[in-house]
Amino acid sequence: MLSEEIKQQIESCKTKKQVMEILKRNNIKIIRDNSDEVGCFSVWIDELTRIYKPMHRNMKVQTWRTISMSYSGVPVFFG
Numbered sequence: 001m002l003s004e005e006i007k008q009q010i011e012s013c014k015t016k017k018q019v020m021e022i023l024k025r026n027n028i029k030i031i032r033d034n035s036d037e038v039g040c041f042s043v044w045i046d047e048l049t050r051i052y053k054p055m056h057r058n059m060k061v062q063t064w065r066t067i068s069m070s071y072s073g074v075p076v077f078f079g
Helices: 004-011 016-025
Strands: 042-046 049-052 060-063
Touching: 004 016, 004 060
Parallel strands: none
Antiparallel strands: 042 049, 049 060
16 A cells, blocks of 8 residues: 555656656565556556556556445346
């Protein structure tokens, strides 16, 4: 999990090199690099945290969370 300070530093970056320097300085390892698949900078630093570069913007830190899906019994599509 990233601290708010590190997150702000990353989100102010414009290039991959800047992000990599911040990660190296804070001893944060990349577990998966999807940049080639996606076509832009996209790395995962743990199973729930992704750093990526949207088109024409600064870097973004995206945090996912697990949820449990439960069936309500109410149909939502009528064919």
